[in-house]
Amino acid sequence: MAVTFATTSGTTCLICDTPNPSEAQSCKECSAPLAIVRDALAQDRDPNLVSIMGDSNVGKTVYLGFLLDMLSQRAHNFEAVPKGAYSVDLAQIVISHMAHRMFPPKTAIEMDEWCWAYYQVCRRGRASKIIDLVMPDIAGEAVAAELESPATFRIIQNLLGRSSGTLLLVDAALAANGSAQPDFFALKMLSYIDSMFTTKKRRKIELPVAVVFTKADYCPTCFDDPRSFAQANLNRLWNMCDSRFACVEFFACSVIGSLGYCGGENDDVVTSIPLHTALNGVLEPFEWIVDQL
Amino acid sequence: MALNLFSRKRATRPAASGMGRGAGYVPAGETALPDDPLKRALQQGRLGLLLHVPDDAADPRQSEAMRRRAAQQFDERFGMVPEGLASITTSVQDQPGAPEVDHEIEAFLLARHAVTNEDYQFFVDDGGYDQLELWPEDIWPHLVGFKDHSGAAGPRFWRKGRHDKRLARHPVVGVNYYEAAAYSEWAGLCLPTSPQWQMAASWRVRSEAAADRRYPWGDALDLERCNIWAAGHARTLPVNACPSGAAPNGVLQLIGNVWEWTRSDFDCVDDQGRRVIGEMPMKCIRGGAFDTYFPWQAVSAFQSGLTLLTRAHNVGFRCASNIVDEC
Amino acid sequence: MDCGSTVATSPDATNVVHTSQAIFTSIPSPISRGYRLVACGADLSAQEKREITQRSPSHGNLLAVEPGGFGLLSYSLSSGRQCVGLTRPAGAEHTARGGSRVHTHMAILSPSDFLRFHCDPCRVIDALRTAVGDEPLLKPLARLPIIELHAVVPTADAPAEIIEAARRLLAALFVRTTRLAVVGIADSFAALRLLMSGAPLALRRRLSLSSGIRLSQARKFDLVFAGSERVSAERAADKREIKLFDCGSEAPSAATPFDRWVAFCKRRWMDGRTAALDRLSVRLDQEPRGDPLSRIASLCDDLDAVASASAAQLAERLRRHRDEPASMPVHADLLREFRVAAESRRSALEGENVEDAPRPAVGGDR
Numbered sequence: 001m002a003v004t005f006a007t008t009s010g011t012t013c014l015i016c017d018t019p020n021p022s023e024a025q026s027c028k029e030c031s032a033p034l035a036i037v038r039d040a041l042a043q044d045r046d047p048n049l050v051s052i053m054g055d056s057n058v059g060k061t062v063y064l065g066f067l068l069d070m071l072s073q074r075a076h077n078f079e080a081v082p083k084g085a086y087s088v089d090l091a092q093i094v095i096s097h098m099a100h101r102m103f104p105p106k107t108a109i110e111m112d113e114w115c116w117a118y119y120q121v122c123r124r125g126r127a128s129k130i131i132d133l134v135m136p137d138i139a140g141e142a143v144a145a146e147l148e149s150p151a152t153f154r155i156i157q158n159l160l161g162r163s164s165g166t167l168l169l170v171d172a173a174l175a176a177n178g179s180a181q182p183d184f185f186a187l188k189m190l191s192y193i194d195s196m197f198t199t200k201k202r203r204k205i206e207l208p209v210a211v212v213f214t215k216a217d218y219c220p221t222c223f224d225d226p227r228s229f230a231q232a233n234l235n236r237l238w239n240m241c242d243s244r245f246a247c248v249e250f251f252a253c254s255v256i257g258s259l260g261y262c263g264g265e266n267d268d269v270v271t272s273i274p275l276h277t278a279l280n281g282v283l284e285p286f287e288w289i290v291d292q293l
Numbered sequence: 294m295a296l297n298l299f300s301r302k303r304a305t306r307p308a309a310s311g312m313g314r315g316a317g318y319v320p321a322g323e324t325a326l327p328d329d330p331l332k333r334a335l336q337q338g339r340l341g342l343l344l345h346v347p348d349d350a351a352d353p354r355q356s357e358a359m360r361r362r363a364a365q366q367f368d369e370r371f372g373m374v375p376e377g378l379a380s381i382t383t384s385v386q387d388q389p390g391a392p393e394v395d396h397e398i399e400a401f402l403l404a405r406h407a408v409t410n411e412d413y414q415f416f417v418d419d420g421g422y423d424q425l426e427l428w429p430e431d432i433w434p435h436l437v438g439f440k441d442h443s444g445a446a447g448p449r450f451w452r453k454g455r456h457d458k459r460l461a462r463h464p465v466v467g468v469n470y471y472e473a474a475a476y477s478e479w480a481g482l483c484l485p486t487s488p489q490w491q492m493a494a495s496w497r498v499r500s501e502a503a504a505d506r507r508y509p510w511g512d513a514l515d516l517e518r519c520n521i522w523a524a525g526h527a528r529t530l531p532v533n534a535c536p537s538g539a540a541p542n543g544v545l546q547l548i549g550n551v552w553e554w555t556r557s558d559f560d561c562v563d564d565q566g567r568r569v570i571g572e573m574p575m576k577c578i579r580g581g582a583f584d585t586y587f588p589w590q591a592v593s594a595f596q597s598g599l600t601l602l603t604r605a606h607n608v609g610f611r612c613a614s615n616i617v618d619e620c
Numbered sequence: 621m622d623c624g625s626t627v628a629t630s631p632d633a634t635n636v637v638h639t640s641q642a643i644f645t646s647i648p649s650p651i652s653r654g655y656r657l658v659a660c661g662a663d664l665s666a667q668e669k670r671e672i673t674q675r676s677p678s679h680g681n682l683l684a685v686e687p688g689g690f691g692l693l694s695y696s697l698s699s700g701r702q703c704v705g706l707t708r709p710a711g712a713e714h715t716a717r718g719g720s721r722v723h724t725h726m727a728i729l730s731p732s733d734f735l736r737f738h739c740d741p742c743r744v745i746d747a748l749r750t751a752v753g754d755e756p757l758l759k760p761l762a763r764l765p766i767i768e769l770h771a772v773v774p775t776a777d778a779p780a781e782i783i784e785a786a787r788r789l790l791a792a793l794f795v796r797t798t799r800l801a802v803v804g805i806a807d808s809f810a811a812l813r814l815l816m817s818g819a820p821l822a823l824r825r826r827l828s829l830s831s832g833i834r835l836s837q838a839r840k841f842d843l844v845f846a847g848s849e850r851v852s853a854e855r856a857a858d859k860r861e862i863k864l865f866d867c868g869s870e871a872p873s874a875a876t877p878f879d880r881w882v883a884f885c886k887r888r889w890m891d892g893r894t895a896a897l898d899r900l901s902v903r904l905d906q907e908p909r910g911d912p913l914s915r916i917a918s919l920c921d922d923l924d925a926v927a928s929a930s931a932a933q934l935a936e937r938l939r940r941h942r943d944e945p946a947s948m949p950v951h952a953d954l955l956r957e958f959r960v961a962a963e964s965r966r967s968a969l970e971g972e973n974v975e976d977a978p979r980p981a982v983g984g985d986r
Contacts, residue, residue, distance in 0.1 A: 021861075028861060031837055056654030057715045066586070073523070099587055101385055103717045109655050109678035110836040141654040145673050148656075152670040181651065220449070220606070224442075255586075257552075257607070258578075258599045260385065260569040262562075269712035273385055273569055276552075276597040277586045278607055279522060 011037050014047070014134070015158045030155040031112035036134055039083040039118055047118070047132035048293050050286075051159045054169030055185040056140030059214040059255075061107050063169060064137050065094020066255050066282050068117055076283045077125060083118040083132075090115035090137050098255075101273050107139040111155060114138055121290065131293055147188045160193055165208040165289035172252065173218035175233040186211070186237040194244050204246035208292035210285040211237065217254035223281065226250035249288050253281035320455035321414060331359040337415040340367050341481020341614055371402040371614065372542030377498040379488040380505070380594075385561040385569050387595065396488035403485060403493045404611040405544050406532035407464035407551060408476060410448075410456035416476045417454055422446035427475040435602065439472060448472070449604040462531040464551045464609035470576045470601040473554040473610035485613035487557035487577040487596055494547040494580070494593035496540060507592045509540035509547050519549035520583045521591045529583055529607075548591050551609035552578040552599070559598025571600045582607035635736050635771030640664060640728040641764045643757060644676035644705075646721055648714050655679065655722075659760035664728065668697050674838065676724050677707055681834040683847040685709045685720040690749075691832025692809070693724070694741035695841065696825075702734040703727075704744040707833055710756040723756035727769060737771050738902045739824040740816040742809065746772055773895055778810045780890075785867035786814035787886045793823065793843070794878040794908060798861045801835050801844045801853045804868030808832065808845035811867070817894045818885035820904035820913070835862070877910020884917035903950040912947035919944075919954045926961045931969050938962050 010019050011034045013027035026033050040047045054060050068091040071080035082088050093115070097104040107114065115137045122130045136159065146156040160166065168189055175182045190209075197205045213229060216222040222229040227250045230238045241248045257278030263270035326333045334343055343363035377398050384391040423446070425433060441451035448456075449467030456465070468476075477483050485493070495505040506512055508519070516524040518538030529550055539545050547553075559575035562568055575598035581591025584607055589595065599608060640661030647658050655678040657669055664672075675695060682691050691707040703726050710723035727748050729737070737743040747769035778786070785805045792800060793815070805811050808831045816824060829843040835853050846853035850866075857864045876882075888897040900920070904913070922937045929937065938959070946952035 026837070028837065056652075057717075070586075075525075099589070101387075105719055106679040106713060106715060106717050108680055109673075109676075110681060110834075110838045112837040113680075139654075139678070141656060141678065144652060144654065145656060145670075149666055149670050149673075152673050184651075217605075220604075223606075257582075257585075257605070258571070258575075258597055258603070260559075260561075260571055260575070260598060262385075262567040262569045269714055271563070271718060273563065275385070275569075275599075276581075276590050276595075278582065278584045278605075279586050280584060280606075 013037070014040065015049075015155060015162065026112065030158070031114065032136070032155075033084070033086050033116050033118075035084045035086060036116065036118050040132060043083075043120070043132055045130065045132055047134050048164040049134045049159065049162050050165050050167065050289055051163040052135060052137070052167045052169065053143055053156075053160075053189055054140055054214075055144060055171065055182065057106075058140060058169045058171045058182075060140065060169055061090070061104050061137050062094055062098070062255055063167075063212070063214060063253065063282065064117070064135060065091050065098075065104065066279060067286055068119065068135075069095050070279070070283060071119065071121065071286075074124065076287060077123055078121055078283075078287075079124045080119045080121045083120060086115075087117040087119060090117055098274055098277060101275065103272060103274060107137060109139045109141045109145075111142070111153070131290060143189070144185070147185075147192055150192070157196065161196060163207065164293050165210070166193070167210045167212055167285055167289065169212050169214050170234065170237070171215055172213035172222045172229070172233075173215040175213070176219035176222070176229075183234040183236045186234060187240055190237065190240045190244065194240075198244075205244055206246055208247040208289055209241070209245055209249075210289050211241065211248060211250045212281075212285045213250070213252045215254060215256070216252035216281065217256055217278070222252040226252045247292060249285075251281055251285040251288070253285065255279050255282065318452055319458050320452060321411070321458035321461060323418070324414070331355065335359060335362060335366070337419065337480075338366075338370075338412055339480045340370070344481070367402065367614075370405055372405050372540070372544045373616070374398070374401055374403050374489070374493045374542060374544075375498050376400045377492050377496070379491040379495065379497065381488055381491065381596065382594070383561055384564065386564050396492075398488055398492040400616055401485070401489055402614040402616060403489070403542075403544050404482075404613065407546060407553060407609045407611040408473075409462050409532055410451075410465045411461040413448065413465040413468070413476060414456055416479055417447050417451075419479070421475060421479050424475075424479070427478050428471060432471050435471075438602075439469070439604075441467075450606065460529070462533070463529045464532055464546075466529065466551055466606055466609050467604045468609070469604045470554050470599075472604075474556065477610075477612050480612060482612035482614050484554055484556040484610060487555040487579065489613060490547075490553065490555050490577075490579045491593055491596075493540060493542075493544060505594060507594070508538070509544070509593065510538055514588050519581075519591065520546070521549045521581055521585045521588060522583065523586075523588060524549070524583075526583055547580050548593070549581050549585070550583055551580070551607055552582045552597070552605070553580050554578055554599075554608065554610040559596070561596075561598070569598075571598060573600045573602065575600050578608060637729065637733040637736055637769050637771070638766045639730070639733055639769060641767045642669075642672055642703075642726045642728060643724070643760050643764070644672060644726070645710060645723040645756070645758075646679070646714060647758060653715065659757075659762055659764045661728065661764050661766065665699060668699055668701070668703075668728070671697050672703060672726065675703075675840075676705065676726075677722050677833045677836075677839075679713060679719060679722060681836065682707050682709060682720065682722045683832050683834060689832070691830065692741060692745045692812075693830040693833055693839075693841070694744070695828035695839075697728070700731055702729045702731070702739075704729065704734075704741045704748070706745055706748050706752070708756050710758060723758070725752050725756065727767065734825075735821075737769075738816075738898060739821055740813075740898070741829065742813045742816055743771055743774065744769070746774060774813060777892065778807075778814055778889065782807060782810050783814060783886060783889045786811045786818070786889065787882055788867055789865065790815055790818050790885060791876055791878060791882045792865055793819065793827075794882075794910075795876045796842075796863070798863045799840070799842050799844070800865045801846050801857045801862050802865045802867060803846050803848065803850045803853050804866045805845065808847065812845065814889050814894065817898035818882070818888075818901055820906075820908045821902050822905055822907050824902075837862070878908070878913060881910075881913035881917045884920065900950070904948065906948050909947075912951065915944065915947070916951055916954060919951070919958055923954065923958050923961060926958070926965050929965060931966065934962055934966055934969070938966075 010022050014037050015032045016030045018029040094104050117135045119133050142153045146153045171182045213222050230250050256274045258275040260273040260275050261270045340363045379396045380393040382391045382393050441447040443453045445454035447454045497505050520530050555577045557577045559577045577596050578599045585591045642660035646655045693705045705724045705726040707724040710721045713719045713721045828841045830841050831845040835844045835846045
C-alpha cells in the first residue's frame with residue numbers, strides 16, 4: 001500500500017514511521033537520517049532496504065565500508081552514486097582506518113551513532129534499472145539484545161520487516177575453531193526473521209538471505225565451498241535455512257590478508273593490526289542480493 | 294508523491310546448488326625429461342646447481358658446456374640489481390618520519406619472473422616434498438599437511454599433484470614460506486631478503502642523486518603496468534604480463550600480481566614501540582597482489598608480514614642469487 | 621573532567637537501604653560478547669532489563685576515560701523504580717579494536733528508597749562508590765545479590781563559578797520545554813550536586829539526567845552534562861528538540877517566575893548552607909510554581925532575619941505574612957515557625973525596652 005512520507009507539517013521516518021518536524025535531520029525515535037526520505041521522494045522510486053545483520057565483532061562495519069567504497073569505484077560493473085554526504089561517512093571511516101593499519105572503532109549500541117548509507121546502484125553498460133539501496137551499519141550488540149528480548153531495539157524489527165534482502169554475517173574463524181557461538185547466533189537470527197514473516201500455511205520465507213562467512217582467510221577451505229562449510233561447521237544454521245528459507249545462498253569473504261598483534265606484558269588486551277588488505281568475496285553476496293530485487 | 298516502500302517481489306532465483314571453486318580444472322601433462330642429470334637439471338631450471346657442477350672426469354667438456362648453457366639461461370632469466378641502499382621502516386604505521394634502518398645492498402641477481410606453476414611442477418615431479426634435506430628438521434612433521442586439493446603433495450590449489458595447465462605461466466600460489474625456500478634451495482638459488490627486494494623495486498642505486506622510486510618504473514601509479522585491485526583483473530596474470538612495469542633491469546611484476554615471500558623476518562613495532570607479532574613467526578612479503586585494494590600497499594617501500602605456514606591464494610615468490618655465488 | 625569534588629563526611633546511620641543492582645559492560649563469555657547487561661539482580665523484570673539496555677552507555681560514550689574519571693546517569697524505569705548508574709572506564713576494550721571499555725554499575729531503587737536519598741542521584745552515587753569500591757567489577761556473578769547502600773550527607777562546598785553555573789541551570793530547569801544539553805562547566809558533578817539541593821522534590825523525581833556521558837538522542841535524558849564537547853553536543857542537539865545550554869555564556873538569562881527562589885538558593889550555597897537547603901527542597905513535593913516558591917524563599921529570608929530585626933522590621937514582616945495562605949505543608953510549617961520566632965523576638969525586644977525605661981524614685985523626698 002502506498003504511504004505518503006512527506007507532509008506539509010513534517011517528515012515521517014522511513015524506518016519507524018515516527019512523525020518528525022520538517023526541519024529535523026534525523027528521526028527522534030530511531031535516529032535514521034530523514035534525508036533518506038527526502039532523497040527517496042526526490043527520486044520518485046521505491047527505495048530498497050538491505051539490512052546487514054550479525055553478532056558483535058563479526059565485521060559488519062568493515063564489510064559494509066569496503067562494499068560501499070568498491071561500489072563507488074565501479075567494481076564488478078556496478079555504478080553506485082551516494083545520495084547525500086552522510087552516505088559516504090562509513091566508507092570514509094573504514095577506509096581511513098584500514099589504510100593506516102587500524103580497525104575502525106567499535107560501533108556503539110547507541111542508535112544515533114550508526115552510519116546510514118543511501119546509494120543509487122545500477123549495472124553499467126546495460127539498460128538496467130536503477131536500484132535505490134538503504135544500508136545501515138548497526139551495532140551487533142543491538143541485534144543480540146533484540147534477539148534476546150524482542151522490542152529492546154525496535155529498529156531491528158523495523159529494519160528486517162522492511163528489508164528487500166538481508167546479509168547475515170557469520171564469523172567463519174570462530175566457527176572453524178569449533179565455537180558454537182556463531183551457529184547459535186545465526187539460528188536465533190533466522191528464527192527471529194522466521195517469526196516475523198511466518199504465515200499460517202508455513203510457507204518458506206521469501207526474503208533473500210545471503211549468509212556471508214567473514215574472516216574466511218582464517219579457514220581458506222571456506223572459500224572453496226561455503227555451503228559445505230556451513231553444513232559441516234554450522235549445522236543448526238544450515239538446517240534452519242533448509243527448512244524455512246526459500247531464497248538463501250552462502251558466501252565466504254575476507255578483507256584482511258594478514259593480521260598482526262601487539263600488546264605489552266602488562267596489557268590485558270591485545271590489539272589486532274591489519275597488516276595488508278586482500279579483498280576476496282566482498283561483492284558477490286551483494287551482487288546476489290541485487291539480483292533478487 | 295507517495296512511496297510504495299519496501300514492496301518485496303517473490304524471489305526469482307532458487308537457492309543455488311553450490312559454488313565450489315575449481316570448476317573446469319585441466320591438469321597439466323607430464324613433461325618428458327632427459328636421462329642425463331645435467332641436461333635434466335637444465336630443463337628443470339636448477340640453474341644454481343649447474344653453475345657449480347664439478348668437472349666430470351670422464352667428460353670435462355660437457356660439464357663446461359652445461360655451465361655455459363646455465364650461465365646463458367641465467368642471463369635470460371635473471372636481471373642484475375646493482376648495489377645500492379634500502380631504507381626499511383621499523384614501524385608498522387608507515388608514515389613520514391617513521392623510524393627506518395638503512396641497509397647497504399651489494400649487487401645481486403634477481404629472477405625476472407616469479408616462479409610459475411610450470412616451474413614448480415618440476416620440483417614436485419622430482420619428489421621435492423620427499424627430499425628432507427631441503428626442509429628444516431622442525432618442519433618435517435608439518436610436511437604431511439603440504440597437500441593440494443586432492444591430497445597429493447603440492448601447492449594448495451593443485452589437484453593430484455598437477456597444476457592447471459591454463460595457469461602454467463601464472464605465478465605459483467598456495468605455497469607457504471617453507472615450500473618457497475625448499476624450491477629455491479632445490480634450484481640452487483635462494484629467496485631474496487626484504488632489503489634486496491626493496492632495492493630491486495626502488496632502484497636506489499648509489500649516486501649523488503640517489504632517490505627511492507615508488508615503483509620499478511617510476512613514481513606514478515599506472516594501472517597498465519601492474520596488476521592490483523584497481524586494474525580490475527581480479528585474478529593472477531601470466532608472469533610476462535604488464536611488460537611496461539618492468540624495472541630497468543627487465544625484472545617484471547615486482548609490483549602487483551602476487552605478493553612475494555622474502556627470507557627476512559617481519560620485524561616491526563607499533564607507534565608505542567610494542568613488537569608486532571603473528572600467531573606464529575612471520576616473514577616479510579612484498580609487492581602487493583591482484584587483490585591489493587590500497588595502491589599504497591603495492592609500492593616498493595611497503596612491507597607486510599605473513600605467518601610461515603600460510604598458503605595464500607595471492608602469495609608466490611621469485612628466486613635470487615648472489616653474484617658471488619653464496620646464498 | 622567529571623571528577624567528583626565533594627567528600628561525604630557524615631554517615632547517616634538511619635539511612636541504609638538494600639537495593640537491586642545491575643552491571644552493563646563488555647565482557648567476553650562463552651555465550652556472548654560485546655556490550656550487554658552482564659549481571660543483574662534476580663528481581664529485575666524483562667521490561668526493566670530492556671530499558672536498562674536501551675539507555676546504558678556503550679563504547680566511546682564515557683567522556684572521562686582517565687583513571688578516576690566517572691559519569692553518572694539517573695532515570696525512572698517504567699516500573700516506577702529508579703535506576704542510578706555509576707559509569708567508569710574499565711581498561712581497554714577486549715575486542716582488540718582499541719578504545720576504553722565502559723562499565724556501568726547501577727542501583728535499582730524503589731521509590732521509597734530513592735526518597736531516602738532525597739531523590740538525589742549524587743547521593744546514590746556517593747553510596748554506590750563506597751559500596752562497590754574503586755575497581756569496576758569485571759567478573760560478576762550472573763545473579764547479583766542485593767547491595768547495601770549507606771546514605772551520606774555530602775559536604776558541598778563549591779567555587780563561585782560552579783555556584784553561578786548551578787544558579788543559571790536551576791533557573792533554566794524550571795522553565796524548560798525541551799531537553800537540555802549543558803556545556804561550559806568544568807566540574808559538572810559539583811554543579812549537579814548543588815542543583816539537586818535547590819530543586820524541589822517534585823522536580824527531582826521526574827528528572828532523568830546524565831553527567832560525564834556523551835549526549836545521545838537514544839537515551840532521551842532531560843538533562844545531559846555534555847562536558848567540554850561543545851561541537852558534538854551542538855551537532856547532537858541540532859534540530860532534535862534538545863536545547864544547548866552554555867553555562868559559560870555571558871548572556872544574561874531571561875527573567876522567570878522562579879528567580880526569587882533561585883536567588884535564594886544561590887545565597888544558601890554561598891553561605892555553605894546547602895544541606896539545610898536540601899532538607900527544605902526535599903519537602904517541596906508539589907509541582908513547582910513560581911509564586912509559592914517565591915513566598916517560601918521570602919519567608920526563609922525573613923526567618924533568618926528575625927534574630928536581628930528591629931521592632932519595626934518585625935512588625936512589618938509579621939504584617940506581610942499574617943494572612944499568607946500556606947500553599948503546602950512545609951509552607952505552613954515555616955509560617956508557624958516564623959510566627960513563633962517573631963513573637964519570641966518581639967517579647968525579647970519588649971523586655972529590653974522595659975529594662976531601658978527610666979525607673980520611678982523609690983522611698984521619699986531626696
